[in-house]
Amino acid sequence: MVSPAAYLIVGAILFALGLFGVLARRNALTIFMSVELMLNAANLTFLTFARHPLRGPPSLDGHAIAFFVIAVAAAEAAVGLAVIIAVFRTRGTVEVDALRTLRN
Amino acid sequence: MIETVLFWIFAVLAVLGGAGVVLSRSPLNGAMSLVGAFFALAGLYLLLSAQLLAALQVLVYAGAIMVLFLFVIMLLNVGADEVRQERIGPIRGGVATLTSLAALALVGREFLRIRFPFARPPSDFGTVAAVGRVLFSDFTLPFEATSLLLLAGILGAVVVAKGKI
Incomplete structure (x- = not known):
């Protein structure tokens, strides 16, 4: 049997990878995909703790939360990609470094 | 035994897919890696006896959301020269590496310290019927709020x- 900690470590690695992508990359689409990766890492952690709780019997509440995370991610993807399209239309680029209107 | 083998296959695929998203130059390659990572994660969900969530992962994430991503990537068709130019500078790369490694170390240490008691799930754990019952009893209000959010x-x-409505 695989230890539940192994699943949690996989989730932590995926989260760290996503964090690296958000901080290091400049392409808005890549940053957005990294955020999706972090959401999935959180989902994996939720499901691991739902199946292997620290006390009490396994509970399906974690499954419900993961369900809502997927729904929120769907809405976020729709709006976020629309924002990227709008930015590309006005600026002609999706590099986040080019967006500094509020800085001046 | 079979569970261990499957876990390692899915875990390695998920991490490789995640690394592909972050490191690939072109967003298109990154999106394909992300699809692979989502499929591997669905496998991990199955090993955690979360059947409904595994199916939703493939349908909603690998299906709907990634199709939307690919659609936008191909629609914008960001020039290849622009993609090639992206280099991660030493300061930016160093800060990002340090931050993510620190987060991984902090969280991973806590995770490895946990002692998990043995838990036997009920036979219908994670099925559509069981999760549906929870969604429509304890989580009715959030469930309805989700429809508003969508x-x-x-x-x-x-x-x-849309430019003009």
Whole structure:
């Protein structure tokens, strides 16, 4: 049997990878995909703790939360990609470094 | 035994897919890696006896959301020269590496310290019926709020992306 900690470590690695992508990359689409990766890492952690709780019997509440995370991610993807399209239309680029209107 | 083998296959695939998203130059390659990572994660969900969530992962994430991503990537068709130019500078790369490694170390240490008691799930754990029962009893209000959120998402996407209405 695989230890539940192994699943949690996989989730932590995926989260760290996503964090690296958000901080290091400049392409808005890549940053957005990294955020999706972090959401999935959180989902994996939720499901691991739902199946292997620290006390009490396994509970399906974690499954419900993961369900809502997927729904929120769907809405976020729709709006976020629309924002990227709008930015590309006005600026002609999706590099986040080019967006500094509020800085001046 | 079979569980261990499957876990390692899915875990390695998920991490490789995640690394592909972050490190690939072209967003298109990154999106394909992300699809692979989502499939591997669905496998991990199955090993955690979360059948419904595994199916939703493939349908909603690998299906709907990634199709939307690929659609936008191909629609924008960001020039290849622009993609090639992206280099991660030493300061930016160093800060990002340090931050993510610190987060991984902090969280991983806590995870490895946990002692998990043995838990035997009920036979219908993670099935559509069981999760549906929870969604429509304890989580009725959030569930209905989700429908409003999705409606707002549709409207917001149309308003933002469409130049003139």
